[in-house]
Amino acid sequence: xxFLYHLWQNFREYAFLIVLVIISLYLISIxxxxxxxxxxxxxxxxxxxxxxxxxxxxDSENLKEEVENLxxxxxxxxxxxxxxxxxxxxxxxxxxxxxxxxTFKFKLISSQIISxxxxxxQETITINDGKKNGVEIGxxxxxxxxxxxxxxxxxxxxxxxxxxxxxxxxxxxxxEKTGEQGVLKWKSGNLRIINVPKTYxxxxxxxxxISELSTxxxxxxxxxxxxxxxxxxxxxxxxxxxxTLVDFNNLEYVFIVPIVASKEVRNLELNFLKKLx
Amino acid sequence: xxxxxxxxxxxxxxxxxxxxxxVPLISFDNIAPDLILLLLVYYTINNNQFFGMSAGFIFGGxxxxxxxxxxxxxxxxxxxxxxxxxxxSSENKxxxxxxxxxxxxxxxxxxxxxxxxxxxxxxxxxxxxxIVNMFVKNIANSIYTAFxxxxxxxxxxxxxxxx
Numbered sequence: 001x002x003f004l005y006h007l008w009q010n011f012r013e014y015a016f017l018i019v020l021v022i023i024s025l026y027l028i029s030i031x032x033x034x035x036x037x038x039x040x041x042x043x044x045x046x047x048x049x050x051x052x053x054x055x056x057x058x059d060s061e062n063l064k065e066e067v068e069n070l071x072x073x074x075x076x077x078x079x080x081x082x083x084x085x086x087x088x089x090x091x092x093x094x095x096x097x098x099x100x101x102x103t104f105k106f107k108l109i110s111s112q113i114i115s116x117x118x119x120x121x122q123e124t125i126t127i128n129d130g131k132k133n134g135v136e137i138g139x140x141x142x143x144x145x146x147x148x149x150x151x152x153x154x155x156x157x158x159x160x161x162x163x164x165x166x167x168x169x170x171x172x173x174x175x176e177k178t179g180e181q182g183v184l185k186w187k188s189g190n191l192r193i194i195n196v197p198k199t200y201x202x203x204x205x206x207x208x209x210i211s212e213l214s215t216x217x218x219x220x221x222x223x224x225x226x227x228x229x230x231x232x233x234x235x236x237x238x239x240x241x242x243x244t245l246v247d248f249n250n251l252e253y254v255f256i257v258p259i260v261a262s263k264e265v266r267n268l269e270l271n272f273l274k275k276l277x
Numbered sequence: 278x279x280x281x282x283x284x285x286x287x288x289x290x291x292x293x294x295x296x297x298x299x300v301p302l303i304s305f306d307n308i309a310p311d312l313i314l315l316l317l318v319y320y321t322i323n324n325n326q327f328f329g330m331s332a333g334f335i336f337g338g339x340x341x342x343x344x345x346x347x348x349x350x351x352x353x354x355x356x357x358x359x360x361x362x363x364x365x366s367s368e369n370k371x372x373x374x375x376x377x378x379x380x381x382x383x384x385x386x387x388x389x390x391x392x393x394x395x396x397x398x399x400x401x402x403x404x405x406x407x408i409v410n411m412f413v414k415n416i417a418n419s420i421y422t423a424f425x426x427x428x429x430x431x432x433x434x435x436x437x438x439x440x
Contacts, residue, residue, distance in 0.1 A: 013326050013327065013330075016330055017356065017357070017360050020330055020331075020334045020352075020356045023334075023352075024334070024337070024353035024356060025349060025353065026349070027348050027349030027352060028347055028348065028349035028353075029349075030348075031347050031348045036348055039342065040342050040345070040348070043339075043342040043343060044343050044345065047293070047294075050290075050294055051294060051297055051298055054298045054299075114298075115294075115297035115298050116301045117296075117297060117344035117345065118301050118307050118309040119344075119346070119399070120307055120308075120392070120395075120399075120414050120418065121395075121396055121399040122344075122345075122399045123307065124344055124345035124346065126297070152345055160344075160345035162345070165307065167399055168399075249304075249305075249306075
């Protein structure tokens with residue numbers, strides 16, 4: 001008994017540490033359970049209310065600069081619009097002649113970022129729109145430049161988004177030029193297309209977009225440009241480093257595309273099964 | 278029951294707000310100071326190792342839930358950080374450890390370990406590039422946190438701590 005008492009006296013800190021680490025590891029293993037998601041949504045939505053207040057205070061100070069930038073963007077957009085109008089007429093004519101339907105009819109949900117968690121591997125942002133505004137888990141998030149991330153957790157009025165700079169988010173992408181597919185992942189502090197066969201023809205400057213095969217993002221949106229190829233000398237596969245189109249450091253507003261890939265696929269599959277029965 | 282044990286948990290709320298709203302404004306390429314770690318180390322030195330581990334566990338859990346990281350990943354890193362910081366909580370040497378230089382070095386050490394463990398849990402990959410990149414970025418992150426720690430400890434009155 002005395003021995004056990006001495007053992008406890010000498011190693012109680014280590015025992016306590018081991019217990020806490022085991023609990024943490026257990027929680028990691030049940031991270032995606034619905035109960036945890038519910039708890040997470042409840043806590044972060046409570047906190048987001050406070051964050052939102054402080055964020056609004058900062059925003060009012062940056063408003064003047066932002067208005068100036070928006071004016072400039074408006075002018076640039078006006079020039080683009082006039083060019084696009086001309087192209088649209090041509091596209092409509094072509095579509096009519098081919099009898100194709102317009103596939104992009106989503107009404108985007110505009111949101112403001114109220115807080116952000118900067119981390120080397122797991123960047124997340126919180127936005128001020130939630131279930132009440134039609135936001136659902138899995139919806140893609142974009143801005144005027146390209147893909148920002150995917151909705152990860154939702155409460156009534158707020159949502160957490162996993163950005164492209166989050167190692168948990170793996171997306172199927174393709175080169176717009178060559179059509180070659182790959183898996184895009186945040187790794188080693190860079191956005192990379194991993195396990196790229198050495199025969200692929202993707203070159204520096206090629207535009208990378210979401211692939212039609214992606215089960216997470218169901219719309220084709222640009223992601224970035226191929227910057228460099230790594231692992232050329234060694235290994236079976238190459239890795240392509242991608243520069244994002246979105247400037248994550250100055251991100252303030254985002255748009256949510258109100259469509260969930262898995263739901264769409266599930267509905268299609270169910271319809272297909274019903275037909276077979 | 279020491280009421281001072283609850284003070285860090287009350288301070289945690291404004292610190293998390295500061296971390297999520299203001300710190301992104303002073304971050305460069307995802308390298309940002311970890312104010313939650315600063316708070317944890319400071320109060321662990323002022324209390325003891327058990328307090329450090331418990332506070333780290335709770336701080337980590339709250340951060341995981343609020344920031345949307347894998348639940349348990351920050352819990353385990355902050356618990357270990359609290360454990361390490363606890364080695365500097367000796368009552369006789371507290372004033373020495375809370376001096377500017379020593380506190381900065383403690384933050385540097387704990388922050389580096391914290392970042393490394395968190396990288397390990399959040400994206401497990403053992404390619405050479407990963408290790409080099411993580412090592413460099415972790416050091417940059419730790420230095421930034423230590424620098425903020427130096428500012429923090431410089432402005433806190435030496436005699437009267439937050440107890």
